[in-house]
Amino acid sequence: xxxxxxxxxxxxxxxxxxxxxxxxxxxxxxxxxxxxxxxxxxxxxxxxxxxxxxxxxxxxxxxxxxxxxxxxxxxxxxxxxxxxxxxxxxxxxxxxxxxxxxxxxxxxxxxxxxxxxxxxxxxxxxxxxxxxxxxxxxxxxxxxxxxxxxxxxxxxxxxxxxxxxxxxxxxxxxxxxxxxxxxxxxxxxx
Amino acid sequence: xxxxxxxxxxxxxxxxxxxxxxxxxxxxxxxxxxxxxxxxxxxxxxxxxxxxxxxxxxxxxxxxxxxxxxxxxxxxxxxxxxxxxxxxxxxxxxxxxxxxxxxxxxxxxxxxxxxxxxxxxxxxxxxxxxxxxxxxxxxxxxxxxxxxxxxxxxxxxxxxxxxxxxxxxxxxxxxxxxxxxxxxxxx
Numbered sequence: 001x002x003x004x005x006x007x008x009x010x011x012x013x014x015x016x017x018x019x020x021x022x023x024x025x026x027x028x029x030x031x032x033x034x035x036x037x038x039x040x041x042x043x044x045x046x047x048x049x050x051x052x053x054x055x056x057x058x059x060x061x062x063x064x065x066x067x068x069x070x071x072x073x074x075x076x077x078x079x080x081x082x083x084x085x086x087x088x089x090x091x092x093x094x095x096x097x098x099x100x101x102x103x104x105x106x107x108x109x110x111x112x113x114x115x116x117x118x119x120x121x122x123x124x125x126x127x128x129x130x131x132x133x134x135x136x137x138x139x140x141x142x143x144x145x146x147x148x149x150x151x152x153x154x155x156x157x158x159x160x161x162x163x164x165x166x167x168x169x170x171x172x173x174x175x176x177x178x179x180x181x182x183x184x185x186x187x188x189x190x
Numbered sequence: 191x192x193x194x195x196x197x198x199x200x201x202x203x204x205x206x207x208x209x210x211x212x213x214x215x216x217x218x219x220x221x222x223x224x225x226x227x228x229x230x231x232x233x234x235x236x237x238x239x240x241x242x243x244x245x246x247x248x249x250x251x252x253x254x255x256x257x258x259x260x261x262x263x264x265x266x267x268x269x270x271x272x273x274x275x276x277x278x279x280x281x282x283x284x285x286x287x288x289x290x291x292x293x294x295x296x297x298x299x300x301x302x303x304x305x306x307x308x309x310x311x312x313x314x315x316x317x318x319x320x321x322x323x324x325x326x327x328x329x330x331x332x333x334x335x336x337x338x339x340x341x342x343x344x345x346x347x348x349x350x351x352x353x354x355x356x357x358x359x360x361x362x363x364x365x366x367x368x369x370x371x372x373x374x375x376x377x
Contacts, residue, residue, distance in 0.1 A: 025296075049216065049218060050218070051218075092297065099295035100296060102343070103292040103294070104292045105285065137359045140344070140348070140351070140359050143349075144336075144340070149340045152297070153303040153304055155297075157303040157334065158304065160331075171324075171332070172332040172335075172367065174370075175369060176363065176366050179369075
C-alpha cells in the first residue's frame with residue numbers, strides 16, 4: 001500500500017498549498033484532484049468525508065508546520081506554548097484548520113494529542129503527590145489554554161496578536177498552577 | 191446573547207437541520223432532506239441560505255442561543271455555575287455541541303467565538319473596576335474560553351472525561367481564574 005500512502009500525502013500537501021489562497025470550505029474535492037493530478041474518486045477513497053480530510057490535513061500541518069518543542073519543566077512548557085502561538089500567528093490559515101479539526105466529532109483515531117501526554121508527564125514530576133482528580137483538573141486546564149482553540153478564540157474574538165495571547169496564556173497558567181501545593185516553584189520566572 | 195431574529199420558515203429550516211444532524215451524526219445532510227423535514231420546498235431553503243456555510247453558521251448560532259442558552263449570571267463570581275450547567279447541556283447533545291464548537295473556530299468568516307464576552311466585561315467592570323487593562327483582558331479571555339463548548343470537546347476528547355468530570359473541571363478552572371480577583375470587589 002506504499003502507493004496509497006504517497007497519494008494520501010500528496011493530497012494533503014496540495015490541500016495545504018490551496019489553503020494559502022482559500023478557506024478550507026472552498027477547497028472542493030474536484031479542485032484538489034486537479035491540483036494533485038488524480039481522480040476525484042481516489043480522494044474519496046482516501047478521505048470519505050470532508051471531516052476525514054480536515055482531521056488528516058490538521059495532523060499533517062501539525063507535523064510539518066507546528067512541531068511542538070519538547071518540554072519537561074513548567075517553564076519549558078510555557079516556552080513551547082509561546083513558540084506555537086507565534087507560529088500560529090505567522091500561518092493563521094493553517095492554525096485555524098488545526099483549531100477546527102480539534103473541535104469536530106472525532107473521525108478515526110481518538111488518541112489524545114502528544115501535548116496532552118506531555119502535560120500529564122510534566123505534572124507527574126512537578127506534583128508527584130497530587131491526587132488524581134486535581135491532577136486531571138490541572139492537566140485539562142493547561143491543555144486547553146495551550147491549544148490552537150485558545151489562539152483562535154483570542155485572535156478572532158478579541159483581536160489579539162501573538163504577544164498578547166502569550167500574556168493571556170501566562171496569566172491563565174498562573175491561576176491554574178497557583179492551585180498546586182508547590183505553587184511557588186512553578187511560577188513564571190520574572 | 192440574543193436569539194437571532196428569524197422568520198417562521200427560517201426557524202423551521204434550522205430546527206429541521208439540527209434534528210437531522212443529531213440523527214445522522216454529521217452535518218453532511220442534503221438540502222432536499224432538510225426541506226422535506228421542514229415541510230417546505232428545497233428552493234425556499236436555498237433562497238434563505240444560499241450556501242451550506244450560510245446554513246451551518248445560522249444553525250450553530252441558533253443552537254447556541256436556544257438549546258445551549260445560559261441562565262443570566264448576576265455576578266462574575268456566578269460564572270463558574272453557568273459554566274457547569276453549560277457543560278451538562280453540551281453533554282446531552284454531543285453532535286450539536288461539535289457543530290457549535292467547530293463553526294466558532296473558522297476565523298473571521300465563522301461564528302463569533304466569544305458570544306458572551308460583552309456580558310462578562312459588564313459584570314467584571316461593575317464588580318472589580320480596579321484591574322489594569324492586561325489583567326482585565328486576561329480574566330475575560332480565560333473565562334470566555336472556559337465558558338464555551340470547546341472546553342467540553344477538549345476535556346472529553348483529550349482526557350476521556352464524562353459529563354460530571356467535565357462540568358467539575360471546567361467550573362474548577364473558572365474558580366481558579368477568579369481566585370486572583372476574589373477579594374478585589376469594589377465596596
